[in-house]
Amino acid sequence: MKLTWVCKTFEALSGAEVYVIGHLRQEVFVVEQDCPYLDFDNLDQICAHMMAFNEQNELMAYTRLVPKGGSYENDISIGRVVTSPKARGNGLGRQLMEKSMDSCWELWGKQNIRISAQDYLLKFYTSLGCKSCHSLDGSKGTGPTFQGMWGKSRSFSDGSSGTVDENYVRESLLEPL
Structure with missing residues (x-):
């Protein structure tokens, strides 16, 4: 084409x-x-x-x-x-x-x-040299979306939960998806 x-x-x-x-x-x-x-x-x-x-x-x-x-x-x-x-x-x-x-x-x-992209495109964008970490706003997008999340807790479908704090941010940056 x-x-x-x-x-x-x-x-x-x-x-x-x-x-x-x-x-x-x-x-x-x-x-x-x-x-x-x-x-x-x-x-x-x-x-x-x-x-x-x-x-x-x-x-x-x-x-x-x-x-x-x-x-x-x-x-x-x-x-x-x-x-x-x-x-x-x-x-x-x-x-x-x-x-x-x-x-x-x-x-x-x-x-x-x-x-910012949908999860199913993560491998595609990574193949282009993009680095990624998971979304912190609860959306299905990938990318560092930290705004407004500090100190907030979230429960996940598997029963676990997490709070956006210094440890969470450090782990997200050092160990992205």
Whole structure:
């Protein structure tokens, strides 16, 4: 499959591009993955948008590249990672992430990139060189999500429990999943 890769600021996106981005994100995240949430969250306007179009000009893959101060105060991040159901199983996800990471570094310099993902993608992101620790906010995402959790306790389905304290944070950092 021949693809054309484009990375644009929000201001440079055409109305048609905004539409197909929204359509693909809704198709996969809301319909396919049954994760209803407000997708247009007012971050798109400050982000760069990595897109891969096929020869018929259909959007096959997309990520949102988020500057510091967007999703995370001190980190750049990659979010809304999505491939079209038509284009899966041929390594497109890896290409998408590699191009997205390279674009982040071109835009904002070589630095850590923070990615929050669902658990089933942990091996994929680890294969790209990402380091991970489990979510502390109870979500199914992976990534260091410590904000607002200090001192809170949680009971788990196996009957055990844990409290977010110095020992918990140390273990999470030294022994990630």
